[in-house]
Amino acid sequence: MSAVLPDRAGLAAAGELAELDDVEFGVRLLVNTPTHAGRDAELLRHWARTADAFGAALPQVEASARVVESEDGLARGLLARYSSRPVPTVELFTDTLALAEELVDRLGWRHWYPAGSVRAAAVAHEAVHQQLHHGSAKKSLKRALGHVVLRAGRHTVHGHVAGADEIAAHSHARAVCGLGRSPLLLTAALALAVEPPPGRPQGSPHGRKK
Numbered sequence: 001m002s003a004v005l006p007d008r009a010g011l012a013a014a015g016e017l018a019e020l021d022d023v024e025f026g027v028r029l030l031v032n033t034p035t036h037a038g039r040d041a042e043l044l045r046h047w048a049r050t051a052d053a054f055g056a057a058l059p060q061v062e063a064s065a066r067v068v069e070s071e072d073g074l075a076r077g078l079l080a081r082y083s084s085r086p087v088p089t090v091e092l093f094t095d096t097l098a099l100a101e102e103l104v105d106r107l108g109w110r111h112w113y114p115a116g117s118v119r120a121a122a123v124a125h126e127a128v129h130q131q132l133h134h135g136s137a138k139k140s141l142k143r144a145l146g147h148v149v150l151r152a153g154r155h156t157v158h159g160h161v162a163g164a165d166e167i168a169a170h171s172h173a174r175a176v177c178g179l180g181r182s183p184l185l186l187t188a189a190l191a192l193a194v195e196p197p198p199g200r201p202q203g204s205p206h207g208r209k210k
Contacts, residue, residue: 011046014189016106018181022174023049025184026167033163036197047145051164052182054144055128055171058137063127065090074099074194079187090126092119096190112180121173121183127151128169141168 021082026048030036037045065088073093079100081091100118104110113121131137142158149159167184174182 010192011107014194017185017188018107018109020185021201022171022182022184023052025182025188026052030161030163031165033099035162046147047147047161047164048167050145050166051141051161052171053192054141055069055168055173056132056175058128058168058172060128061131061174063090063123063130064088065126065130067092067123069094071095073097079190080126082126082133084130086102088130090123090130092122096121099193100186100190102152103193104186107189109181109186109189113186115180117177117179118183118186121179124173124176125169125183128163128172131167132165136166141165 003088006153012152027041027045028106030039030044030048065082067090069092073080073096076093078093080093083089083091097119101115104118128137132141139158141164143158145158145161145164147159147161148156150157170184172181173179
């Protein structure tokens, strides 16, 4: 991928994005998730709002995963990535982080994203994915979302809501890093500045590996 800082039209488009609230970005994330095709818009909004509140309320924990840095994030379309094997690892892509910081200055969003907060938010974001992968938070999020897939007598099985963990992770990062807006807004702005090669769709800048 190549990165292009927004021109006047791009700055205007980013300004329009900033007028949306953080929950709306969560809704858009769910709408763009294939498994939610055809789902009721109000249900998606409920899930987005619930996941946002869940992430914000999660207690801050020190990330136990090791943190490593790479330089090819723009080529991969990634800002950060969590992997659980062979050992829990958060990989930060320094070129994408640098572009994000430059965008914050260019867009006049420094009051929302203080210097150095993008990196801190990326680590906090991936720490939530570690919690949801290894701890009890995964079950708690399912219960909060209330997506029931099976009832058998007194037993209820709650299903996975694709994308909800991503919303929760962004919300948690916003809360613990003292950001004025969710990193989802910055993610959307990054999408305006990153140009994928022909025929290759853009993806989330946060990758997951089991």
